Amino acid sequence: MVCLSGLPFICSPVTENRFFNQIPTAHSEEFLLEMGKRQKQLGYLKGNIVNTDSHSIRSFSRMHMPKSYLSKEKIYDKSIRTFWTQDQETKNPIFLKASYSGTTVSMAVPDLMDKTLQILQNPFLSAMDKEHFVGTLLSQLDEKGIRVILPIRNSDKRLKEMEAIDASQFTQRFEGRRLADVFTYLKDYPDPLRFLVLKVREDGETKYVGFITNDVNMTPRALLKIYRKRWRIENLFSEGDFLGFNLLVSTNLNAITANLALKLMAFNLMSAFRNDLGGEFLSMTPDLVHRHFLRNVQGKVKLHGDYIRVDVFGFEHQDAVRPLLDNLQAKLLKNGLDPRIPWLNNHKICFRFM
Known part of the structure; x- marks a missing residue:
């Protein structure tokens, strides 16, 4: 109920900032690792298919930093870049890393994947966006035993390559579109990569959509169905907005990581709650669950000595x-x-139902 009602947000900004800034990044990441391992043990993470993506959180700080594109606001502005992995089947987050704008996927994703492997304890296939279309990065992931599926970056060279594929090689279909399963090469990647190419008729024109993968066993249809569910991680960011995913408590990365770790824990608690309830609650977003159980609830919060009542x-x-x-x-x-709550000035809390 405390998580649902947002009680952690009633402390002063100064107290909140002081609390999170004293937590080292390593401690927060260890907390995320242990929480993730527990999630896997309880079955809240399946660990076979992982969505990977970055998410920028807008910063209003006076601190000088490079600007990056914010897709939600459709503007360039100062931001903190976060990198996430999500279990595709259960839709639950696995791990996250916070970085300053200017950090590339090649810099952040290898460690993100190492932490994800520590949690899942098994190899997996990751669905990514075209930002990860980098030969050196994909080579590193391949060495870790991680399989990937992602779209290519559009370029004249790639378009000509797809147009040059013989019609006889488009032997399969995916959702009514012709599909070719061929091979291509990527700079700084040592081996040929499977190249899945869709031929699409749109407004009377023939267009091509290409994907690459280092998976050699799955069928093209199965791989494309997996990629189609990559959007679940975008839904995670949208749902997490209610829990404060897009609010920054500091410009210090250790404080941001600690804060996001607790918000991720709140999301996991909400997810477990929905899972226990079952039925219609399984598809409810956090704000809908909050509305369902706490609508029309009247309450009063008052400080009594060392207690918040x-x-x-x-x-x-x-x-x-x-x-x-x-x-x-x-x-x-x-x-x-310890019953004291650090981010509420070490006060204890008690509840009365009247």
Whole structure:
């Protein structure tokens, strides 16, 4: 309920900034690793197909930094670049890294993939966008045993290459479009790559769409179906906006990483909650779950000495929640947990249902 109601956001910006800035990046990444491994053990990560993408968070800081393109706002501005992996089947996030703008995928993705491998403990296929169309990067991923599927970058050279494919090689179909399964070469990548080319008739013209992959076993149709679900990671960024994914607490990367790690934990808690409820809740976004359970709830938050007291009035689901939150301090101490909340000035918290 605390995660749903957004209680962590009531502390002052100064307290929040001080709390997150004291956490080293290595500690936050270790937390993400352990949380990811636990997610895998519980079955919330399947680990066979991984979506990989970058996401820019707009910064209003006075700090000088290169500008990058913000797709949501459709402008160039200062931003923090984050790099994410997501389990395609469960739609849950796996790991993230925060970097300053100007950081390329070649700089960030190898370590991101190493951390993802540590969590999943098995090789996987990653669906990526064309920003990852870099020979040196794909060569590194190949050495790690990671298979990829991604679109090519459009260029006159690639267009001529696709136009030169003989019609007899378009022997397959995907969603009504002719499909060729051939090979191509990429600068700084040592071996030939499978080249999946779709021939598309659009507005009376013939157009080509190309994808490359280092997978040698899956059928072209299976690979393209996997790539089509890469957009699930874009939906993750959209859903996470409700949980504050696009809010920065600092310009320091250690603070940003710590803050995003806790927000990712909140997303995982919400995902587990939806999974336990089942049915219609499985497809609900975090804001819809919040609305469903907390609409029309009246409450009051007041500081009493060392305690933050939350009075909740007329909550229809209180019979389910009360056993979890009654005598909360004693329950935390029994489990060896400090009941003080660092980002709320080390106050303890108690709930009353009235």
